[in-house]
Amino acid sequence: MSASNDAMRASERQSRTIEEQRQTILELQTPVIQVWDGILALPIVGSVDTARSQEMNEALLQKIVDTGAEIVILDITGVPVIDTAVAKHLLETVSASRLLGADVLIVGLSARMAMTLVHLGLDLSGVLTRTTMAKGLQLAFARLGLEVVHRRGAASVSLATDDLEV
């Protein structure tokens, strides 16, 4: 009797742990970051399946409405493999964002990914792509008419200890 009770309790604990971990993964996987006024970034890490892409979509579209963003940067540096299904999900995100008036850039494409996409016959035509987030940001700034300038002499100021040494 008590042995079966123990077993039940153990399995309950286990299922609770799994549920908690699932929740954590869910929270971790779709952060929509506002990198600048009017620019959102969505770093995608890990594989993209239908459920996940739906959640990403929802979170992203809501954020576009909330912030009035005009440009969205999808960073797929952390996506291990890209296949037809993943590409389809990405294109859905691109199309849906466009319907809300936001332009989408896809950044973080590797040479291998590009080759895969070409071999699959998916050229992502109509979607702007860049290799790195930095290049994507640059393009986004240009679109919004912003410019980043390098000020001479300013580089020596330490960001970390500035406030602490009062």
Add this chain to the structure above:
Amino acid sequence: MPRVPVIRVGNVLIASVQEDVNDREATDLQDELLQLLERTGAMGVILDVSLLQLIDSFLGRMLREIAVGARLLGAQTVVVGIQPAVAVTLVELGLELTGVRTALDSEKGLRLLHRLMTHTRAGNWSGNERSRKD
């Protein structure tokens, strides 16, 4: 009396599509807008769909047709206020409204329209108006 009111402000026509618009009223709107464009020589159209909780294939096609028809009459069209849920449904239906310009709200839509109109006036012959810079 048309069910979808069309307001003319300067050289822009603004139509706010009502929540319960039916196919007949949608077609009427299409007719009316194009006739107004022809008569008034307006250069831009704002279609506000923010009240719509659903855009079906008929309405989706109508929006596209308005944009294409307006372009033939030398005017630019911007669809504004598509709800996130509506956007998801449209994409799932495969209605990406390609060729139709969109903006988040009517304010942004008007700004985009003015940019596009100055572009048109400046005589952009390429037909490719993807650039956001003036």
